[in-house]
Structures are given as structure tokens and as C-alpha cells.
Amino acid sequence: xxxxxINKPGKPWSLSFGLAMFACLLLGTSIAQDELDRPGYFEVxxxxxxxxxxxxxxxxxxxxxxSSEALEALSSGVPLTIELQLEVIRVRRFxxxxxxxxxxVRHELEYRPLSQRYIVRNLNSGDQDSFATLYSALNNLGxxxxxxxxxxxLLDADKTYRIRFRALLNTQQYPAPLRLLFFWRxxxxxxxxxxxxxxxx
Amino acid sequence: xxxxxxxRVSYTLLAATGVGLVLxxxxxxxxxxxxxxxxxxxxxxxxxxxxxxxVVLFVFLVGNLWRLLRxxxxxxxxxxxxxxxxxxxxxLAVLPLLVVFYFSIQFINRGIDTWFNVEVQAGLENxxxxxxxxxxxxMRQHLYSTQQISQRxxxxxxxxxxxxxxxxxxxxxxxxxxxxxGNNRILATSSDSSSAGLPRPLAEEVLLQMQQNRxxxxxxxEDFEIHTAVLFTYRGRAEPAGVLQAHFPVTxxxxxxANSVDSSYREYQQLVYLRDPLKSTFTxxxxxxxxxxxxxxxxxxxxxxxxLVAPIQDLVAGTRAVAEGDFDTRLPxxxxxxxxxxxxxxxDMTQRLATARxxxxxxxxxxxxxxxxxxxxxxxxxxGVLALESDLRIRTANQASGAILGVDLENRAGDYLTDVATGxxxxxxxxxxxxxHLNAGETEWREQxxxxxxxxxxxxxxxxxxxxxxxxxxxxxxxxFDDITALLQAQRDAAWGxxxxxxxxxxxxxxxxxxxxxxxxxxxxxxxxxGDDAQILDRATHTIVQQVxxxxxxxxxxxxxxxxxxxxxxxxxMDKLVHEVVDLYRAQESGIEIVLTSDPTMxxxxxxxGRMRQILHNLIRNATxxxxxxxxxxxxxxxxxxxxxxVDVVQIKVEDNGPGFTEGSLSQVFDPYVTTKPxxxxxxxxxxxxxxxxxxxxxRAYNHTEGGAVISIRLPINEAAREATITKSPRRADKRREKx
Numbered sequence: 001x002x003x004x005x006i007n008k009p010g011k012p013w014s015l016s017f018g019l020a021m022f023a024c025l026l027l028g029t030s031i032a033q034d035e036l037d038r039p040g041y042f043e044v045x046x047x048x049x050x051x052x053x054x055x056x057x058x059x060x061x062x063x064x065x066x067s068s069e070a071l072e073a074l075s076s077g078v079p080l081t082i083e084l085q086l087e088v089i090r091v092r093r094f095x096x097x098x099x100x101x102x103x104x105v106r107h108e109l110e111y112r113p114l115s116q117r118y119i120v121r122n123l124n125s126g127d128q129d130s131f132a133t134l135y136s137a138l139n140n141l142g143x144x145x146x147x148x149x150x151x152x153x154l155l156d157a158d159k160t161y162r163i164r165f166r167a168l169l170n171t172q173q174y175p176a177p178l179r180l181l182f183f184w185r186x187x188x189x190x191x192x193x194x195x196x197x198x199x200x201x
Numbered sequence: 202x203x204x205x206x207x208x209r210v211s212y213t214l215l216a217a218t219g220v221g222l223v224l225x226x227x228x229x230x231x232x233x234x235x236x237x238x239x240x241x242x243x244x245x246x247x248x249x250x251x252x253x254x255x256v257v258l259f260v261f262l263v264g265n266l267w268r269l270l271r272x273x274x275x276x277x278x279x280x281x282x283x284x285x286x287x288x289x290x291x292x293l294a295v296l297p298l299l300v301v302f303y304f305s306i307q308f309i310n311r312g313i314d315t316w317f318n319v320e321v322q323a324g325l326e327n328x329x330x331x332x333x334x335x336x337x338x339x340m341r342q343h344l345y346s347t348q349q350i351s352q353r354x355x356x357x358x359x360x361x362x363x364x365x366x367x368x369x370x371x372x373x374x375x376x377x378x379x380x381x382x383g384n385n386r387i388l389a390t391s392s393d394s395s396s397a398g399l400p401r402p403l404a405e406e407v408l409l410q411m412q413q414n415r416x417x418x419x420x421x422x423e424d425f426e427i428h429t430a431v432l433f434t435y436r437g438r439a440e441p442a443g444v445l446q447a448h449f450p451v452t453x454x455x456x457x458x459a460n461s462v463d464s465s466y467r468e469y470q471q472l473v474y475l476r477d478p479l480k481s482t483f484t485x486x487x488x489x490x491x492x493x494x495x496x497x498x499x500x501x502x503x504x505x506x507x508x509l510v511a512p513i514q515d516l517v518a519g520t521r522a523v524a525e526g527d528f529d530t531r532l533p534x535x536x537x538x539x540x541x542x543x544x545x546x547x548x549d550m551t552q553r554l555a556t557a558r559x560x561x562x563x564x565x566x567x568x569x570x571x572x573x574x575x576x577x578x579x580x581x582x583x584x585g586v587l588a589l590e591s592d593l594r595i596r597t598a599n600q601a602s603g604a605i606l607g608v609d610l611e612n613r614a615g616d617y618l619t620d621v622a623t624g625x626x627x628x629x630x631x632x633x634x635x636x637x638h639l640n641a642g643e644t645e646w647r648e649q650x651x652x653x654x655x656x657x658x659x660x661x662x663x664x665x666x667x668x669x670x671x672x673x674x675x676x677x678x679x680x681x682f683d684d685i686t687a688l689l690q691a692q693r694d695a696a697w698g699x700x701x702x703x704x705x706x707x708x709x710x711x712x713x714x715x716x717x718x719x720x721x722x723x724x725x726x727x728x729x730x731x732g733d734d735a736q737i738l739d740r741a742t743h744t745i746v747q748q749v750x751x752x753x754x755x756x757x758x759x760x761x762x763x764x765x766x767x768x769x770x771x772x773x774x775m776d777k778l779v780h781e782v783v784d785l786y787r788a789q790e791s792g793i794e795i796v797l798t799s800d801p802t803m804x805x806x807x808x809x810x811g812r813m814r815q816i817l818h819n820l821i822r823n824a825t826x827x828x829x830x831x832x833x834x835x836x837x838x839x840x841x842x843x844x845x846x847x848v849d850v851v852q853i854k855v856e857d858n859g860p861g862f863t864e865g866s867l868s869q870v871f872d873p874y875v876t877t878k879p880x881x882x883x884x885x886x887x888x889x890x891x892x893x894x895x896x897x898x899x900x901r902a903y904n905h906t907e908g909g910a911v912i913s914i915r916l917p918i919n920e921a922a923r924e925a926t927i928t929k930s931p932r933r934a935d936k937r938r939e940k941x
Contacts, residue, residue: 072474073474075470076470076471076473076474077466077467077468077470077471077474078471078474078475112422112463112467113329113463113466113467113470114329114332114333114336114420114422114425114459114462114463114466115336115419115420115421115422115425115463116333117419117420117422119422119423128423129404130419130421130422130423131406132406132419136405136406175244176244176245177244177478177479177481177482177485178475178478179245180244180245180248180482181478181481181482
């Protein structure tokens with residue numbers, strides 16, 4: 001046995017095998033999950049700000065469609081975190097624009113099997129609601145009404161500001177091995193495009 | 202050397218750092234596997250470190266493999282051994298690692314699968330259904346209660362509404378009952394908690410149900426409170442007045458159990474969901490560990506093979522260097538093991554070889570120096586030295602031997618002397634004499650040999666002795682010989698000069714008194730005598746005076762030969778001189794035709810003009826005297842410039858059509874007092890030869906094939922030519938010194 005290997009040092013078949021296995025593992029378990037084909041998407045339908053008592057408040061409508069893998073995780077009791085990100089950016093003429101304020105509102109969506117209801121929990125405020133259907137839960141999540149963004153006094157009156165807003169599925173709360181796997185899965189990379197508009201003063 | 206050491210140290214440090222990092226990463230991996238928080242925080246870092254380690258090791262391995270392949274193809278010494286060691290290590294490492302890897306993966310996968318039991322799953326699902334059924338039953342009851350409350354309240358007036366509501370809440374066991382009017386306006390509310398604030402507005406889903414005129418019941422997922430809602434209508438009115446919503450708490454025990462079932466089911470489902478990622482994670486970790494171990498083992502095999510083979514490669518290189526003659530090779534000896542002992546022995550060997558070679562080179566250089574000295578001495582020696590093998594092959598000969606014997610012996614080493622002598626009269630005679638002795642078994646002999654050649658005889662003194670033989674040469678002979686012709690000639694010339702001087706002195710002195718006496722007798726007695734006496738006296742005194750004159754001439758000739766005034770060199774036109782002398786003889790009208798062939802463009806010659814004139818006089822007179830008894834005598838005088846043996850010379854040739862030299866006298870024609878003519882003193886050609894040799898020239902006498910004698914003279918045209926002639930023929934210098 002050993003003689004055969006000694007005479008053929010230039011054939012590291014074990015190396016190739018290991019590498020192939022390593023590559024397969026890195027690329028994920030796509031073969032086992034071919035049937036889960038709904039990609040899902042997040043989209044900002046509309047967004048605007050209005051000045052109410054010196055505070056700019058956000059009104060927005062989002063369409064949140066979960067992917068099959070996210071739905072499977074949700075139905076398996078894994079809570080999903082949907083994050084709404086908003087940036088107030090000062091427009092500058094000659095240099096890069098600068099983000100003056102950033103706001104992130106995280107909501108946790110969870111399914112309770114006993115009550116068969118979906119819980120939407122605002123992780124920033126701790127408020128929560130329960131919904132009989134996923135549709136109503138996502139509908140509730142996708143309706144932002146009067147969310148305070150920034151005090152107008154904090155903004156420079158002479159400057160122009162633009163605001164951009166998006167929603168994404170946040171996977172940071174999961175254990176690292178899961179995060180590593182989710183990183184390579186498109187169905188876990190749910191993220192809307194930035195929706196931008198100029199701040200009206 | 203320093204750069205190589207630095208490179209080696211840096212490689213070692215790099216490898217040590219890599220191994221250290223990998224070990225730390227593996228240690229952390231084992232630590233973090235036990236602590237989920239650490240695991241979560243460090244997992245990616247550790248994985249990145251390990252993957253980086255795998256990549257670095259892989260790059261190193263590819264580099265090493267490439268180098269090994271290159272060495273193998275170019276047949277670098279030790280490459281095969283290195284490949285064999287690496288192959289052996291790879292074989293030994295790969296198989297067990299793969300077996301361990303396979304079983305570990307299997308063990309982990311099956312271990313994880315065993316966590317999820319089908320019965321547990323079914324039990325949990327049943328528990329969930331049971332809990333759900335129990336709660337649903339309560340929900341139906343509470344909905345019914347709510348509907349009853351709504352009907353009972355429909356008859357109550359608005360003023361009594363709050364009172365009745367509170368009473369019914371207590372009766373039904375609800376924690377809160379609220380009646381909402383249009384726009385979520387609260388018409389009446391009752392709660393068992395005084396601290397509770399205002400009831401929350403109706404949820405959308407409640408409103409949706411109410412719009413469809415359907416009752417609403419739900420279970421709060423957090424505290425399992427049952428929420429019910431129905432339309433509230435005052436009796437007798439067609440339109441509902443609002444919505445009655447009631448909250449019913451479940452019993453604490455039921456709530457606790459429901460909560461437990463709910464959380465257990467959720468956690469189990471989460472675990473089921475995480476099963477595959479968990480397997481993948483463990484497989485990934487194991488694969489990385491496997492790769493690290495495998496690549497480390499292979500890299501270790503390369504390092505080990507290199508270290509094992511390096512001294513052998515050094516030895517091979519050193520052996521090749523020694524084979525090519527480089528004995529100064531010293532191999533580094535970093536180890537004290539058997540290979541180190543081998544290298545140490547090799548170094549000792551090369552050192553001894555180097556010492557031996559140095560000593561041999563020194564000895565050889567000394568021998569070469571001695572040989573060179575000997576060659577220089579032999580080359581400058583005017584004595585001929587001829588070394589022969591025992592079979593008479595020439596071993597070596599110096600330049601002088603060739604010059605004396607008229608053959609280039611110096612470049613005929615290895616040839617048989619007898620072969621070289623063929624066609625060479627001088628050498629043939631020399632070989633004959635030598636062979637006589639050697640054939641007689643005489644190896645030590647000494648003899649004076651007279652060789653006869655075209656230009657006269659040569660007298661050689663020879664001495665022969667035996668050469669001792671050695672490993673490379675058999676015994677041979679060395680013959681040392683010297684041409685003493687010139688020496689004998691000089692001795693003879695000196696003797697004749699002395700004789701001439703004494704004769705002149707002794708004879709010339711009495712001649713004048715004899716002549717005076719005879720003349721006096723003639724004057725005194727001739728007049729007084731008569732007849733026959735007077736005639737006798739006249740004839741006798743006349744004879745005496747005439748013979749005395751003749752004797753005087755002879756004595757003067759002797760004096761001329763003996764006298765050797767200093768040579769006075771000067772530049773003159775040879776052509777003109779020859780014309781002058783020849784014209785003098787033509788004017789004598791002796792009946793001999795003298796034909797002169799001369800080159801008027803001939804360069805000026807640097808010589809003693811008096812001696813040159815004497816040479817021409819003697820030659821023409823000698824020819825004239827030789828033609829005394831010849832009819833139609835003719836003398837041809839040729840004078841021309843030429844280049845002979847690289848030296849510019851003036852060639853003078855005097856030919857006559859007389860009887861020529863007799864065969865016996867030809868070899869001694871230039872000796873004094875040798876003459877074939879009745880009138881000659883025998884000094885003419887001897888003087889000519891003497892004068893020519895004073896000018897470092899050469900003279901030759903021979904007969905024409907059709908009759909007549911020829912005297913040919915070559916004279917160097919100037920001092921430079923004379924020096925060149927001397928350089929080419931050192932014997933001339935010796936002769937010149939002897940004469941001086």
C-alpha cells in the first residue's frame with residue numbers, strides 16, 4: 001500500500017477531494033433546497049417626510065415579500081428582524097455628501113404556533129402587536145406613519161438635505177455559523193433599493 | 202551565505218508563526234465549542250485564520266511541489282530521494298486522516314440526527330394540538346359569554362350601561378370589557394385593574410370581522426389572554442351601536458402549561474431548522490481542521506525531506522567538485538549524527554587531498570623551474586647536447602646541436618637519429634662514429650671527430666655518457682659535442698701569425714744588408730772586372746737583388762697576414778668600389794675578360810673600406826692567377842644586395858673558368874699556405890676569409906659543374922644586420938669573441 005503512494009507523490013487526490021468538499025460546503029446546501037424557489041423582495045413604494053411641530057416625520061409604504069427560506073425559518077420559530085434604515089444626508093457641492101443623521105428601526109417578526117399568530121415587535125420601543133395572518137403582520141410593518149426622523153433645529157437652515165430610506169432583512173442576530181451560511185444565500189439577502197428624496201423645509 | 206541563512210531563518214519564523222496561529226485557532230475552536238457566546242463572537246475570526254492558514258499552506262505546497270518537479274525533471278541530485286520521502290509521508294498522513302475525517306463526519310451527522318426523535322416531534326405536536334384544543338374550547342365559551350353579555354346589555358339604558366357592564370364582567374370572569382362606538386370612541390368600559398389605563402383602540406382585524414358582521418375571538422400569544430368582540434346593538438335599533446370587546450384571562454395553571462408547550466415546540470422547531478446548518482458548520486470546521494492537518498503534514502514532509510536530503514546534496518556537489526579537481530570544497534556540517542560524521546570525513550579527505558596537491562604542485566613547479574633553467578642553459582650553450590634513448594631515438598636536443606650538425610634536431614624529439622641523419626652528411630658521419638662506439642657496448646667514450654662537408658671540414662669533440670633511466674624513461678645516452686673548428690683555426694691562425702711575425706723579423710733584417718752588400722759589390726767590382734767575371738758578377742748580384750726583393754715581398758705578405766689593425770667601419774658605395782677595383786685589373790690588359798655585374802641601386806654598405814678593397818683585390822688576383830695557363834680566361838664578378846635568412850646582405854661572387862679547386866684542396870682552401878698555383882703564397886684566400894669573418898660574413902668555395910672555381914661571400918650590410926646574424930648564430934659571436 002505504502003509503496004504505491006511513494007511512487008506517485010505527484011497525485012494529491014486527497015487534496016482535491018478535500019478542496020472539493022470544502023468548496024461545496026462554502027457554497028451551501030443548494031441541492032437540498034431546490035424546491036424553495038420564491039426569492040422574495042423588499043420594495044419601498046413611497047416615502048416622504050413632513051414637518052410636524054418642528055420635527056420631520058416619515059410616512060412610507062413598503063412592500064415586504066418574504067422569500068421561501070425566510071418563511072420556512074419563520075414557520076420553524078426562527079424570528080426575523082426587519083430593519084428600516086434612514087439617512088439624512090447633507091448635500092455638498094465639491095466634496096462627498098455627508099450623512100448627518102442615521103436612523104435604524106428594527107422590528108422583530110415572530111410566529112407563535114400555539115396561538116397561530118404573528119407577533120411584530122418594535123425592538124427600539126418594545127411595542128408589539130399580534131396578527132392573525134402573515135399578510136396583516138407584513139402589511140402593518142410596511143406602513144410607516146409619522147415616524148419622527150430628526151428635529152429641524154438640528155439641521156443647517158442654509159444647507160440642502162436629502163433623505164434616503166430602505167428596508168432590509170437583518171441577520172446579525174443569528175449565530176455566526178448561520179450568518180456565514182446566510183451570507184452565501186440570495187434568499188436571505190432581502191434588501192430594498194435606497195429610496196431618495198430631498199428634504200422639504 | 203548570509204542571505205541564505207536569513208532566508209532560512211525567515212522561512213522558519215514564518216512557518217513557526219503559521220503553525221502557532223493554527224494551534225491557537227484550533228485551541229480557541231475547542232474552547233469556543235464549549236461556550237456558545239465565545240463561539241459566536243470568535244467563530245468567523247477563527248474560521249478566517251484557519252482558512253488563511255489553509256491557503257498559505259496550499260501556496261507553500263504548490264511552490265514546493267513545483268520546485269520538486271523541476272528538480273526531478275532536471276535530475277538534481279537528491280530529487281528522487283526527496284520525492285520518495287514526500288510520497289511516503291503523504292501516503293502515511295492522508296489515509297489515516299481521511300478515515301478519521303469520514304468517521305467524524307458520520308459520527309457528528311448521526312449524533313445530531315439522534316437529537317431529533319420522531320416520537321418527541323409527534324409528542325410535541327400532540328401537546329400543541331391538545332393545548333390549542335383546550336384553549337379553543339375556552340375561547341368558544343368566552344365568545345358565547347360575550348355574546349350573552351351583548352344581548353343582555355342591549356336592553357340596558359345608556360346610563361345603566363357602565364354599572365351593568367361592571368356587574369356582567371364580574372359575573373363572566375372577564376378582566377376587561379369595553380364598548381366602542383363609532384370611530385373607536387369608548388362608550389363604556391370596565392376593568393378589574395384600577396391601575397390600567399384607557400383601553401387600546403380596536404385592532405384592524407377586529408374591525409374587519411365586525412364589518413362582516415362576524416364575531417371575533419383570538420388568543421394573545423404572550424399571556425394567552427382570550428380576546429373576544431361582538432357587535433353591540435340596542436334593542437329595537439337596526440344599526441349596531443358599537444362593538445363590545447372583552448378580554449378573558451386563562452387560568453394561571455393553563456397559561457403556564459400553554460406557555461411551556463408553546464416555547465418547547467418553538468425551540469424544538471428551531472433546532473430542527475438549525476440541524477442542517479449545524480451539520481454544515483461542523484463539517485466545515487472538520488474539513489478546515491483536516492485540510493490544515495493534511496497540508497501541514499505534507500508541508501512537514503517537504504521540510505523534512507529537504508533537511509534530510511540537503512546534506513546528501515551537499516555531499517554530491519562536493520564529490521563532483523572534487524572529481525573536477527576542486528579540493529578546496531568544504532561542506533557545512535550542521536548535525537552531529539551519522540551524516541554529520543560522513544560530511545566531517547569528507548571535509549578531512551578534501552583537506553588532505555588539497556594539501557597533497559599543493560605539495561605536488563610545489564614540487565612540480567620546482568622541477569619545472571629547474572627544467573626551464575636547464576633548457577635556457579642548454580639553449581644558450583654553444584656546446585651541442587643530444588640526449589638519446591637506448592634505441593637511438595632523440596629524447597631531446599638543444600639548438601646548438603642542430604647548428605653544429607646542420608639539422609634541426611630540437612624539433613625532432615622522438616624520431617630515430619638514423620632516420621633524421623638520412624641525407625644529412627654531417628649528421629650521418631656523426632651517427633656513424635657514435636654507432637661504432639655504442640654497438641661496441643661503449644657507453645662512456647670521448648673522441649674528436651672530423652666531419653667533412655660542403656663548406657669544409659668540421660672538427661668536433663664528443664663525449665658520451667649513459668643517462669640513468671626512471672619510471673617514464675629507459676636508460677639512454679647523452680652526447681655532448683663542441684665544434685672546435687674555429688678554435689683550431691684560431692689557434693692555427695695565431696700560430697701562423699706568430700711564425701710570420703718571427704719570420705718577417707728574422708728574415709727581413711738580414712735581407713737589407715744582403716741587398717746592400719750585393720749592390721755594393723756590383724758597383725765596386727763590376728766596373729773593374731771584365732769579361733766573364735763581370736758577367737758572372739752582374740748575373741749573381743742581379744739574382745741576389747731580385748731574390749731579395751722577392752723575399753721582401755714574401756716577408757711583407759707574411760707581415761700583412763699577421764698584422765691585424767683595428768677595423769674602421771664606414772658607409773660607402775659598394776658598387777663604386779667594385780667598379781674601381783675591376784677597372785684597375787681591366788687596365789692591366791692581361792688578356793683575361795673581366796665581366797662585372799653590379800646593381801647601381803644597391804644601398805650603402807657599412808664596412809671597413811680598406812678591408813673590402815683588399816678582399817676584392819685578393820679575389821680577383823686569385824682568379825687572375827688561376828687563369829694564367831688558361832686561354833680565353835674570363836672572370837665574372839657579381840655584386841648584389843639580397844636578403845638571406847631575414848638579414849640584409851651584400852653578396853659578392855667571383856667566378857672563373859679556370860681549372861677550379863682540386864678535390865683534395867677544396868676542404869682546406871681557406872687555410873694558409875694552401876695553394877694550387879705556382880705563384881701563390883697561399884695566403885690570399887686565408888686573408889679573405891679572415892677579413893670576411895671580421896665583418897661577420899660567410900665565405901664559401903666550390904667548383905662549377907662545368908668547370909671553374911667560385912668564391913661566394915655574404916656580408917651583412919650594416920651593424921644591425923651583423924647583430925641579427927650573431928643572434929641567429931651564436932657560434933659566430935663565440936668565434937668573434939675568440940678572434941677578439
